[in-house]
Amino acid sequence: MNTNDSKCPRKIIAKNLHDLPRSGIRDFFDVVSSMHDVISLGVGEPGFDTPWHIREASVFALEKGATGYTPNLGLLKLREACSAYVKKTFQIDYSPKEEIIITVGVSEALDLAIRALVDPGDEVLYHEPCYVSYAPVIRLAYGKPVPIPTQKEDHFRLTRDQLEEKVTSKSKILILNFPTNPTGATLPSKDLADIAAFICKHNLIVITDEIYAELSYEEPHVSIASFPGMKERTLFLHGFSKAWAMTGFRLGYACAPPEIIEAMMKIHQYTMLCAPILSQEAAYEALQKAETDIAAMRDAYRKHRNFMCASFQKMNLPYAEPQGAFYAFPNIKDLECSSQEFALKLLEKEKVAVVPGSAFGASGEGYIRCSFATSLDDLKEAMVRIARFLARR
Numbered sequence: 001m002n003t004n005d006s007k008c009p010r011k012i013i014a015k016n017l018h019d020l021p022r023s024g025i026r027d028f029f030d031v032v033s034s035m036h037d038v039i040s041l042g043v044g045e046p047g048f049d050t051p052w053h054i055r056e057a058s059v060f061a062l063e064k065g066a067t068g069y070t071p072n073l074g075l076l077k078l079r080e081a082c083s084a085y086v087k088k089t090f091q092i093d094y095s096p097k098e099e100i101i102i103t104v105g106v107s108e109a110l111d112l113a114i115r116a117l118v119d120p121g122d123e124v125l126y127h128e129p130c131y132v133s134y135a136p137v138i139r140l141a142y143g144k145p146v147p148i149p150t151q152k153e154d155h156f157r158l159t160r161d162q163l164e165e166k167v168t169s170k171s172k173i174l175i176l177n178f179p180t181n182p183t184g185a186t187l188p189s190k191d192l193a194d195i196a197a198f199i200c201k202h203n204l205i206v207i208t209d210e211i212y213a214e215l216s217y218e219e220p221h222v223s224i225a226s227f228p229g230m231k232e233r234t235l236f237l238h239g240f241s242k243a244w245a246m247t248g249f250r251l252g253y254a255c256a257p258p259e260i261i262e263a264m265m266k267i268h269q270y271t272m273l274c275a276p277i278l279s280q281e282a283a284y285e286a287l288q289k290a291e292t293d294i295a296a297m298r299d300a301y302r303k304h305r306n307f308m309c310a311s312f313q314k315m316n317l318p319y320a321e322p323q324g325a326f327y328a329f330p331n332i333k334d335l336e337c338s339s340q341e342f343a344l345k346l347l348e349k350e351k352v353a354v355v356p357g358s359a360f361g362a363s364g365e366g367y368i369r370c371s372f373a374t375s376l377d378d379l380k381e382a383m384v385r386i387a388r389f390l391a392r393r
């Protein structure tokens with residue numbers, strides 16, 4: 001239906017949506033999907049299939065007749081398994097009965113977290129370039145997004161000084177995402193400790209999106225929630241999409257103080273009711289053999305990362321070596337075109353899809369995001385094509 005149709009008695013779409021842009025990634029991949037033989041370094045999806053024992057658990061549950069609703073918070077056995085996993089991996093203790101909620105991906109957990117905490121006009125700080133959903137989700141809750149640009153020269157780290165510059169009396173939340181989509185940045189413990197001190201000084205709340213935590217290639221990952229005094233003011237979000245290659249299962253979870261989980265639960269029970277039971281069964285199985293499954297994928301991604309970085313070096317394409325996640329974010333500023341123009345030309349001339357950096361916020365302009373989660377053969381061919389494309393310019 002055309003919303004501007006003169007026969008329509010009133011404007012249909014809510015005002016809050018009028019200025020909300022469509023995701024830059026989505027638009028770009030509409031073009032990609034209409035073409036043949038494209039090598040895609042674009043999508044944020046693992047190149048692996050979900051490990052077989054996880055798929056089997058879901059199939060087995062279906063055969064046994066697991067076709068109903070679960071409790072709103074999620075299956076208790078899954079919350080217990082999440083609690084044990086988070087304690088072992090991140091050294092944070094959450095009660096499965098009142099401090100964990102199972103959600104439809106980290107996407108839903110993030111939306112619930114923001115809606116549970118943000119009053120109109122509250123400011124939400126986050127480091128940028130960042131995951132495409134942060135600003136829209138904040139705006140949908142009538143909050144004010146406050147991006148903090150980070151720089152390649154600094155390995156896209158977030159510093160306390162940058163935060164002090166942006167904080168105001170209206171600031172309420174800081175979103176952290178390390179390892180970062182799209183830059184692959186990680187944050188050393190010392191920097192996290194500085195940020196924790198900043199959070200306490202300004203009485204803020206942290207939402208930490210830990211979806212790439214297991215895909216950390218150099219140092220073991222540390223969560224801000226594990227710092228003294230931080231558990232009480234942190235929402236810890238995690239999920240199965242990336243490290244377990246389970247994007248299609250749509251499963252995540254949030255850990256937080258009981259008061260916050262209760263508030264998130266109110267929204268979840270009226271909007272989602274519960275996460276799908278077969279995905280919850282699969283996630284329960286995923287947590288039984290987490291270390292072996294993840295180690296194999298992480299080792300493969302590390303090799304792919306090293307290959308991609310070595311290739312960019314040969315092409316003289318400046319980049320900051322990604323320390324985590326599965327993306328490299330090389331700089332194309334010297335090529336005197338926008339990241340959108342670069343990505344479209346590369347697609348047209350060489351049939352390689354990368355994501356324009358501008359999709360990740362204004363400070364992503366001048367960069368392209370290249371996923372190295374694809375097969376090594378595709379990666380090798382993509383690097384030959386990008387090198388040829390650059391040589392012709």
Ligand SMILES: Cc1ncc(COP(=O)(O)O)c(C=O)c1O
Binds near residue numbers: 044
């Ligand atoms: C940083 C980040 N957070 C959240 C998500 C969404 O994850 P999920 O599939 O669990 O909804 C993504 C997906 O790309 C992501 O990169």
